[in-house]
Amino acid sequence: MTKQGMHFLEASGPDGIRIYAIGDVHGRLDLLERMHARINSELVAEQPDDWRVIHLGDYVDRGPASRGVLDTLLDATRRDERMIALAGNHDHGFLDFLAHPTPTGLFANNGGDMTALSYGVMLDFGGPAALASSAAALRRAVPESHVGFLNGLGYWASFGDFYFCHAGIRPGVPLERQNPRDLTWIRDEFLHYAYPHPKVIVHGHTPHPEPEVLANRVNVDTQAHRSGVLTALVIDGLDKRILSVSDKD
Template identity: 45%
Template sequence: MMRARSAASSNPIAASTPPDTRLYAIGDIHGCADLLIETIERIERDLERRPIRSSVEIYLGDYVDRGPDAKAVIDVLAARLVEGRAVCLRGNHEDLMERFLRDPIHLEAWLQLGGLQTLASYGVTPRTDRVESDKTLHRRFCEAFPRAHELFLQCLKPWCACGDYLFVHAGIRPGIPLEAQKLGDLLWIRDEFLTSQRDHGKLIVHGHSPVPHPDIHHNRINIDTGACWTGTLTCLALEGTSILFL
């Protein structure tokens, strides 16, 4: 898959990171392992050019479904997590996959949003020579799903705050304190959050709602640029009051 490289830009914004800290936020990956690897390479080159005392990669969720290499994406991210390089947030597509891992009754809902590609990446495809029950497919997927990936899913966070920024997959319900937010909203919310003009107390960096290019507002930044459709996986570098799109 070819990546349509976005132009680099740097702009001052009202929010700030802690001193001597750079945050790299990466949008929805959706099984595009090639784009993830390219993005990590760009981050590492950026750190070589611009060394800094503290840096962290924050992945905004939706690692699986739609794209072809969900298993490889989790392999890469699990390694970054173990190395202490990354914070990985939970997305609604991880939620869908986990629901199916717990109970085959959730298969159809998952398949409607790209689960078939994820199953295939683990070497599990529905059998076409005969009717296969959801329970049988569920058993085959559970057998193919590595223990390391189960542990990775257990490590996913609902949100991450640093400096004046809050990182979350979909957004937050406006007017509700962070500690009272429901996980369903953090993973799934759209219109109520996207149309809100409220000051949320922190600048929200999120994905979940695909946009043709990074979408910057006074109260939020959307960096889901539809990697599995556009070939563009957005990486936002935050340092001090500046932002840079790698």
């Protein structure tokens, strides 16, 4: 039994708006800059009527330049409202650590040490006092503009027949009622759901060796911090394609 919904092959972006949806960056400023340059070159050469660039979250941790990624996105979204940044679970994990440092959370155990180093701080997990001291140093090093940017990230965007978020949606729940935690954290219930959704879901969060283009969802998390490949889905009306940049380009 199938359920009525949108199929990738039939899905269309809104008339006159080209969309680029970029997967998890994780501190790879070099790849983000290459992706932005590629997108800009296409926009200059092809002159679409309008465009949006949607970043799907997880800007920090694991890679070497989280601070630079946030500087770049903060500047880009301030300069042009067509540059959109959505929240990922690692972005929230960073905020959680700044507010309540703990050695057991997402940030401390999933690459947050690299984020801290990008701000010139080496975290010390040698004991409660050492952690408190190094976490305080990190809090002083992080500009308030970065905290404000992360706190202000939206959870989703929708254009045409596509719905964009970091992790995915909870199947069966209307798109307008999705829980922010699901939008930033969900995996199995979403990934294993084979039926169509009301719109095609474009997401990251779950790393995959290659972009996944399925009937009901597109995953553009190609584990940039490790693979050296950052991936985007490009939507232009009914035309859909994958755009990737590599540190070997």
